[in-house]
Amino acid sequence: MSRTSMTTAVVERSHPVTTSEARPSGERRAARSRILFVSICPRVSEQVRRLAKDLDLAIEIFEGGMTKGGLQYAIEHQHDYDVIVSQGGTAAHIESCITSIPVITIKLSITDFLDAFERAIERDRPLALFCVNSEVLPEMERIARFSGRAPDYKLLAYSHKEEFETQYRLAATLRGHTLIGVSCYCVLDMQAQLEGQGIDFALIRPSQQNIQKAILSAKSIVESKGREELKAQRMKSIVDYSAQGIVSIDGQRRVTSFNPAAERILDLRAGAVLSRRLDEKTMPAALRVLHGDGDFQLNQLVKLDGDDLLVNRIPVRANDRLEETIVSFQRVTDIQRLEIKARMQLLSKGLVAKHRFEDIVGTSAALRTAIDRARRFAETSASVLIEGETGTGKELFVQSIHNASDRRDGPFVAINCAALPETLLESELFGYADGAFTGAKRGGKAGLFELAHNGTIFLDEIGEVSPAIQSRLLRVLQEREILRVGGDRVIKVNVRVLSATNKNLYQMVREGQFRDDLFFRLGVLNLRLPPLRERTEDIRPLADRFVRMASETAGKRLDDLSADDIRMLQRYAWPGNVRELEYFLEKLAILADASVRTSDLIGLLLGEHTRDHGRDAVSSRPLLAATDDDDDRLTLEVGPMRDMQRQIVERMLERTKGNKVEVARRLGISRVTVWNKMKEADAGARDAQALRADGPFARAAAVRFRP
Template sequence: MNPKILAISTYPELTQMLKEISKELGVAISIYEGGIMRDGHLYAKKMENKFDIIISQGGTLEAIKEIVTIPVVSIEISTADILRALLEAKEKFKKKIVLFCYRSEKLSKLQNLKDILNVDFEVVNYGNKKEFEEKVDKIFNKSEFTLVGMGSCMLETSKGRDVDAVIIKSNRNSVRQAIIDAKNICDLSKREKEKSERLKIIIDYSSEGIIAVDKQGFITTFNPVAEKIFDLESDIVLGRNISDLKDYYYLNMVYGDEGYKLDEIIKINNIQLIINRIPIIVEDEKSGLIITLQEISKLQKLEQNVRNKLYNKGLIAKHRFGEILGSSKAIKEAIDNGIRFGKTSTTILIQGETGSGKELFAQSIHNISDRKDKPFVAVNCAALPENLLESELFGYEEGAFTGAKKGGKLGLFEMAHGGTIFLDEIGEIPLSLQSRLLRVLQEKEVLRIGGDYIVKVDVRIISATNIDLYKMVKEHKFREDLYFRLNILNLKIPPIRDRKEDIPILVNEFIGRMNREHNKKIEGLTENAMKLLMAYSWPGNVREIQNFVERMVILSDYPTIEEKFIRNLFIQSFGRENEIEKLEEDKNTIKVKVGTLKDMELQLIEELNNIFDSNKILLAEKLGISRTTLWKKMKEMEEY
């Protein structure tokens, strides 16, 4: 924003000079022509709220200074300017010279130069328009004289009284300098205003209560948060000495002995606060005191906000139960249990083989829980060495160890505050860290490495393993108390070999995904090709199927994939012919769990029914029974 400058000119030549020079300098100014005789000073008073600064000279300048509150810059009159006017009056009019000035010592001192200049002149002071006119009339009645002074008022007065007059005129350099000074003052004032406003905004909008006291003990700052903490309006305390406020116990308590106080906890009006009291020392002398107060609850909320922002940095659960593929009884039961568990905040232990989808279930559980809008943090306990795992889980303070980051680091438990942490391969966590993990479960708090204070955390823990944790407990490789804390709810993910009827669903879904990813157009598999896939045990479970299908889609040159292609792909994958032979054997083998004769019979019928795609004629022929008998047994199977 450009400075707003008002120039009060006192004669036409000055007006013209102001216009020309302001244009040269590129500084916009508003000009009003009229000295005291034309009430220029009153115009300046009227307009001061619309301008930042005023430029004028002589008596008009002095009159303006007395009635306005904004800065006023003088267009200086040099000694040479005055002498020039005096000599002009002497040579031109040959009369006694009367030098009128507005209470100015500078002009009065020129009286001492009479002898040096050989110019006879009298100095007359005036303070206002009326006084000026009265003194002119008084001198006019006594003798003839030449009037010398600043401003067009000299000419106007002389015309009405038939008196000769000479105006003292400023030179261009003085006018130029006045405009430059006015602009510089405006710029400086603007910077100071901005600085002051910034400081005011910082203080007023600070989350801390701020009190400032000067060296005499007078309160100079009492911001809105301080008003709220003390339940006091600032008008009551600002400008008053702390010694006069003895009735305000809490105010005197925080003022105390005026010494240093850092990060101490106090209580005011049942609000817990952290207080800092810092004396202001300038050149070894105390010049005041700053007191800051911050509500502990707000600090905790701020910490929560920081943690929540981590939610936007990738700490989210992307998957939901609707993405879990399969229609088998085993997978449906696992999904139902997962949904039921997700509606609680209890710890869950997910057990399942490699590639069975443990993290998929963990994310799905998080996304149906009350914590779904909070962070989901996953960590593989087997992927990190012990010392790194500890610092990742619990965080550390600055300088806790060689290589520690400046400022320290939040641990994953702190990042997961309010949400869920997923500890995959929990069985790999070292015994030395298991006690710390147990403390988090029991006390809901963590202590950073190198830290000296406890951090409260609210985290739901979901852990997962592909090994027998209870066996590890018996072998003293896993803490029994931790095992029982983790295993409050147990979710078992069935392996693919226990839900082979889901293989076609998985294969077809992955074919669609890989077609889109690799720009292919595979339509599907022949019946025998699919049976070959279903005969394989898939020890890597869903992940292995996905990888195999991707390879299959990329390498196939035909839209329909046949059994021969699958055979060759298996040979390439396993590198051994006997795996194919094993698959052939598996195709003609049905595995049943040992049980009663009736149990095993029903298992056999169910497996064959899946193999023959519910074709009851083929199934009855294979079993060597009539369709009526088969129907009865199928009915028993449904009711069983």
């Protein structure tokens, strides 16, 4: 009968059963039985069931001793169990036939024998000893002799089925005798058939204590083997799932293990090398290279078939004898990929680029020009300096450039340089070594440049960094390496630097507040973002988006703004640009009420807003409210007359798409004047470019630009 068909119900003899009463039905699935109990007595089977329940132990019981298939079942299924328990001659025969697993015998104590003999002697009849040839037989004879009934007892011993049948027939003739035997199925059958023919039976049964001792021994073996299996499985899992190739070679230079990573790295199948010696002619040479001379070696760089491998070699010795050599190895490129993955996981706190060019709202020519230029910048790895007023969307452009570049799968790290004091900014950017200062994290800390390796770092408000930080940034940009604060080891980094400022860095260079060499390194590519007042046609799509977002947040339904509402918004110069517009419309959504028209509320709020923000916080110059929707009005910044004249010409050229004849006509000036103003603007741009040159020309340019 197969193991899968075993039940826990009452079973017929010579059928196996799994005692799963220890695991109540519906609570949990019973564990695989690792103990087989070959029972020779129903009464002992019942005792074992109760023990299994008390010990929460899965035991499979085969009801039937040697003469009823128990021996054959144990032999056929020995590999399904960790231990076999039985008793009497059945246990002895199982133990003689099975060597793969332990066999535990339920012993009969002297007390068990004496109890049976005492019952037999009390009946005052001649004795007959019925027993299989085993260690039990001498014990029975010894007690019989000591009982004073030695001359009277008859011995009926057997070793196999044929002898059993012969002794059975002889026992049937012993009327008036008391037959003493070990309680087992064959003796119980005899008792059922012969007891009515004047033959008494006194059966020897193991005590509860001896049964429990045998079962506890089996349990101990199972648990010990389980621990060993767990230990072996744990080690196998470590080896099989290691990212490193692992090969073990015994003292006879024979390959004893070859894990999946080794198969992948060396492009070899384990079956082709296992159990083979390194010195065989057909053995792959790669294994001999990795094994080398077998000496201890850590982090050795080995070139193998065009791959750089980092190799560790560990000899294992016992009693001054080399037992094995463990060789572990990994591709350097794999290590680098893991490093990138680890850096990315360290940046899982939201330090990733979320925005793309598609997220930028607006259709104005000035904005489209900036986007097109930024897309071209994304195709390179050169440093980009983005200049723009507060709220113009500098970080939005930076993230878009990163996501459009070939570094999009690398980390993106952003830091506001104005938000931290110098010492803290230095340790954040470059990291620090263990013990660099009081309170330093044990083991040190990686800086943002390290974390941005193979990705992008965004330095916002770059114009706020101190001269000391400027010097360190310059070295990173020039040498592509960093030195942690308090460290003594140079770390190579591959990072693209994008920076942004709302200051005039060019003017700061002229005034000696910013290093010119760092300015040139940061601004290999330059991108100017137009303020909102120069692209008022974008207020409509921006307002539509911000109103929808603010309405959802406020839990209100606010209709799209009318054309009159938009014109009111366009007449304000928005010194805080898109961010200021967003906050204004958020306030509008919160305060919107069905009893007040939206246009009235906008007028009211815009009046309050103008009183509060009527002067540009950066330049402290008055704001001129104007809109490009009005054909006869322009937005200018108050300044020197020449600059304002240049602004007028530039704005009109933008409005007429470069039509100089139309600009001259509408401004009432000659085309020559238009050309002259354009030349002045070009001259300013050339002067800025001259300052980027090295050496004497830079100094001459600086002199020329003095007021």
